Amino acid sequence: MTNPTAAMLVIGDEILSGRTRDANMYHLAGELTKIGIDLKEVRVVSDDKDAIVRAVKSLSETYVTVITSGGIGPTHDDITADCVAAAFDRKIDVREDARTLLAAHYDRQGIALNEARLRMARIPEGAALIDNPVSVAPGFRLKNVHVMAGLPSVFQAMVASVLPDLTGGAPLMSETWRIYRGEGDIAGPLGTLAAEYSDLSIGSYPFQKDGRYGANIVLRGTDAALIATALTRLQKLFPQ
Amino acid sequence: MTNPTAAMLVIGDEILSGRTRDANMYHLAGELTKIGIDLKEVRVVSDDKDAIVRAVKSLSETYVTVITSGGIGPTHDDITADCVAAAFDRKIDVREDARTLLAAHYDRQGIALNEARLRMARIPEGAALIDNPVSVAPGFRLKNVHVMAGLPSVFQAMVASVLPDLTGGAPLMSETWRIYRGEGDIAGPLGTLAAEYSDLSIGSYPFQKDGRYGANIVLRGTDAALIATALTRLQKLFPQ
Numbered sequence: 224m225t226n227p228t229a230a231m232l233v234i235g236d237e238i239l240s241g242r243t244r245d246a247n248m249y250h251l252a253g254e255l256t257k258i259g260i261d262l263k264e265v266r267v268v269s270d271d272k273d274a275i276v277r278a279v280k281s282l283s284e285t286y287v288t289v290i291t292s293g294g295i296g297p298t299h300d301d302i303t304a305d306c307v308a309a310a311f312d313r314k315i316d317v318r319e320d321a322r323t324l325l326a327a328h329y330d331r332q333g334i335a336l337n338e339a340r341l342r343m344a345r346i347p348e349g350a351a352l353i354d355n356p357v358s359v360a361p362g363f364r365l366k367n368v369h370v371m372a373g374l375p376s377v378f379q380a381m382v383a384s385v386l387p388d389l390t391g392g393a394p395l396m397s398e399t400w401r402i403y404r405g406e407g408d409i410a411g412p413l414g415t416l417a418a419e420y421s422d423l424s425i426g427s428y429p430f431q432k433d434g435r436y437g438a439n440i441v442l443r444g445t446d447a448a449l450i451a452t453a454l455t456r457l458q459k460l461f462p463q
Numbered sequence: 464m465t466n467p468t469a470a471m472l473v474i475g476d477e478i479l480s481g482r483t484r485d486a487n488m489y490h491l492a493g494e495l496t497k498i499g500i501d502l503k504e505v506r507v508v509s510d511d512k513d514a515i516v517r518a519v520k521s522l523s524e525t526y527v528t529v530i531t532s533g534g535i536g537p538t539h540d541d542i543t544a545d546c547v548a549a550a551f552d553r554k555i556d557v558r559e560d561a562r563t564l565l566a567a568h569y570d571r572q573g574i575a576l577n578e579a580r581l582r583m584a585r586i587p588e589g590a591a592l593i594d595n596p597v598s599v600a601p602g603f604r605l606k607n608v609h610v611m612a613g614l615p616s617v618f619q620a621m622v623a624s625v626l627p628d629l630t631g632g633a634p635l636m637s638e639t640w641r642i643y644r645g646e647g648d649i650a651g652p653l654g655t656l657a658a659e660y661s662d663l664s665i666g667s668y669p670f671q672k673d674g675r676y677g678a679n680i681v682l683r684g685t686d687a688a689l690i691a692t693a694l695t696r697l698q699k700l701f702p703q
Contacts, residue, residue: 233493234602236664236666236683237666237668237681238488238492238504238505239497239501239502239504239505240490240492240502241489241491241492241493241494241495241502241661242664242668243668243683244489245485245488245489248478248485248507249481249485249538251481252478252480252481252482253481254481255481256480256481261479261506262479262480262481263479263511263514264479264504264506264507264508264509264514264578265479265490265506265507266504266505266506266507267504267506268503268504269503269628270505270666271503274503274504282667287538287564294669296547296650296669297650297652298648298649298650298653298654298664298667299654299657299658299665299667300657300665300667301667329647334645334647334664336647337647337648337651338650339647339649339650339651339654340644340650342645343647344586358676374669374670374671376671383524386685395480397480397482398643403503404572406536406537406538406579407537407574407579407580407583408574408577408579409538409568409578410536410537410539410577410579410580410582411532411577411579413538413539414538414539414579417539417540418539418646423508424476425539425540426476426510426540427538427540427586428477428482428483428520429536429614430614431614431616436598438538441477441482443476443480447687460641
């Protein structure tokens, strides 16, 4: 497959401490798949400057698009913008267009644009703002790194803002066939089928449900006709 | 904090394609936190040999303990054991103790130990087996890398097998205080408090629920008395 690649960087002690179960990775994975971008890697790192800078550099060099989640709010533990600036050796300061957005938003609500809230207008030099239709404080894009909020409702809105600007590929389609047999029984013929349909990615995902073992066989690819042919073969190999 | 560090490597196209929502990361994060091991990083990579080998090497060099999830079943897409062997330049082959475990297990059920199932007895040279009380096919530990199944029920059982052998630290405790005010209002005083209690990790996690914005402030640390003192201060700063 030659679809464009992407990586995600989740910044969040709350995930690594087991306090919060990730929701943004699951959302982004589904959205990117729909538009033919291959999410190749996700990293979750803690709210630690060195760890974030290192991950931003590494992912930015390796993948076409990088999307980050978390750490761009007004509190002391929100250090993502500074880290992305540091990763690309850029200055960072309050920017007028971001300040104007925030000022108008808080003015409408009769809330003061205090020093903490103004932190959310700090944007690395040369970055483009990412629209936040939910709570206004913008994300930003610097080079191939798209910096977004961690709050799921805001993250999802920012992803929706950015998706139309990303160059997608052929949408990845899939068909699933559920087999109530042990993986060990189906592995041989399935491996032969996978070798024969090497333009598809054929995965076997075992499950255990109501005391029964089985596997979901997922055929993925960009050619719907090829997937259909392989599915028919699979269904004949392992009738339900 | 000087607790031992850990990283997790999730191997799975099914997560990256958005088909499956991760469960193992969430489980492991909670379990490690309880015994005082700091989960510092999680990586999710696809079922790709180079990607897995690179991640195993990198995480193994950086953290005290590495735990992997997924890719040790009998099907063609299960390549984790081979990748871990390659990462450490070890040979891999069917090992007698693992074969004996599998043979006894399948014999009890009247199922043939065929070539596919025998793949699950392939263990890198020098590795120690990890007990699998659910479905018998073992995981293994090679150097500081613990290789476990991806099926959540089996992953959790293997984690339980391994936890007693890991050297933990001071268990990380936490208290949460929920504040129904915008983060921008609380950020100033909260930052001052966080600077004062620098032995604690104080995080602010915004939420939006039933149309109201607020933040959960989480105080984390290994000193229960210090957490209690900081919590009292926090409650006085932001009464409910």
